[in-house]
Amino acid sequence: MQFRTLIPLSKTNNPIDYNSKVISLGSCFAVNMAEKLDYFKFENHTNPFGIIFNPVSIEKIIKRVFKQELFTEKDVFFHNERWHCFDIHSDWSNSDKQELLENLNQIAKTLVQQLSNATHVIITYGTSWIYRNTESSEIVANCHKVPQKQFSKELLSVETIQKSIQNTIDLTQALNPSINFIFTISPVRHVKDGFAENQLSKSHLFTALHQVLKTHNSQFITHNYFPSYEIMMDELRDYRFYGEDMLHPNPIAIDYIWQRFSENYITEDSLLTMKEISEIQKALNHRSFNPDSEQHLKFLSKLQQKIKSIEEKFPHIKF
Template identity: 35%
Template sequence: MVAKKKREMEFRTVIRPLCRQGLVEHGSPMLLLGSCFTDNIGKCLRDDLFDVEVNPFGPVYNPMSVLRSLEILRDCQPIREEELIEVEGLYRSFLFHSRYSAVDSAQAADMMAASVLSGHETLKCASVVFLTLGTTRVFRHLASDRIVANCHKQPAKEFESRCLGFDETVAVLAECIELIRGFNPSARIVFTISPLRYLESGAHGNQLIKSTLLLAVDEVVKVFGEDVASYFPAYEIMMDDLRDYRFYAEDMKHSSSQAVEYIYEIFRASYFSPETEKVAAEARALTRRLSHRIVASSTEAGANEIAARQRAIRAITERYPKLTDAIRRYNDKNTLFK
């Protein structure tokens, strides 16, 4: 009689990868829009040389600002100088993060317009649009009667704050899906909930906010079907799998780099085919090499390293021509031969 194998004890809830391999592929443009967690995953995808457009407005957190951002991208709406505000000597927009600011209003508007155009082109042909939601709390600018994506530290008296209810959140998310599919019928939408803790609303308030988002996303996924919209459990991985303060950054609100790396591992296992994972591993090795600073490019050793990097880029694009656009985007965001 064969003895039964003793079941190993598990002292944590392990979130298993989804069975959606092939959804994310090299050479297929993707748009990532949402909270600062989007920037984290976007960087991982960029380092793996995927053709991604990440947060063309900077981080946006609430569903209404996500919808407004999508409307601007779809229509490629111009950013007018008269809509900008001056804060501490820099011109900014309530629709954009402060990274899109400049001392000259025309320069700031041009910077924003260029980002909108790039996002418009990506949305038009994206195979997947990832929407990461952070909060249901919205801020309405009283003077303009508009929901803002960023208050830019303006006086609280200039805004009215409230949380969206369940029905309202569902309606906004449904409109996001309809807008994307109306503009790009083949696009797939993947929702995630940001693990970022919004403690400004208190611990209980943060749970209510996340619960509303989770319920609303679940509802729209049911209504539209998983062939159109689906959900990636980044929030659950952080809260139920990792479930430890050591996986938070020093502010105890944001995910640590180790947590992001772990979540991205499950993301890769969920969406990459074996071939895509192979290409991504080679791409990752290249971008890690490129990220190292060349101390003295004018020396013989520096010149040799630059030449070696150029050969490595040529070699990988010859093997995988579909990486060409991603390498160009990576070059736009990074100095490859520094």
């Protein structure tokens, strides 16, 4: 007997393996998946400019690095004793303006190279709700705790999101024609916007994204959709799979969604390597009651042999 609804998944034509170079962009759920890629030692870069939730702000970053537009003083502002940029997450805010600009421009240069060399880009959209700076009329990625009266809140239309996603694809392909896309909608509910408003927001993302994906399919490039939101809502429809805020997936849910992802988007050979790496990671975290014992020294010797074998096979992997 089956007591839950399983979301059907088809294996991708262009799976990730240990020779792949992956870039993960988007919401906090993108970070959850990227942490799994990091744990299993795939070559992965995550949100170089920090977490970004809405499609237009992701597009703006891609457009900036594609055009190689440097960040200048007009792109930053001073608030609460730190310099910020509305297009960038507050993780990069800095008390020194020049240092902030240098950091952002270095990241932009690096991201161009990463996108040019990547085999896969995973993009996770979180919300259709955006904040627009009333002074500049620009959509911001982060408000940086600037008073809310300086912004207007809007719901992006399906047409605007669709155009933004298409632009993101076109700009990325202009840098790297052979890159593979994996899109997903974050399972995190943004109930601060309201429950009905959150559903409306997600529905705009779903409609726009699937309209775009309908137009993109070839034997060389696959534009994939991974149903992380649907898995959370249908396969894991129980609050025991949520964190304390009852909004974010907890570690069990993340592990399960990762399992569903890896079964369909990672090669079978790589799944075997993942198992070896997981054993090494667990062994590295092991703490012996008697570190000087002969048994523990043998354990460490075998562990180093396993590590050496993996690192020789995949030079980019370091433990």
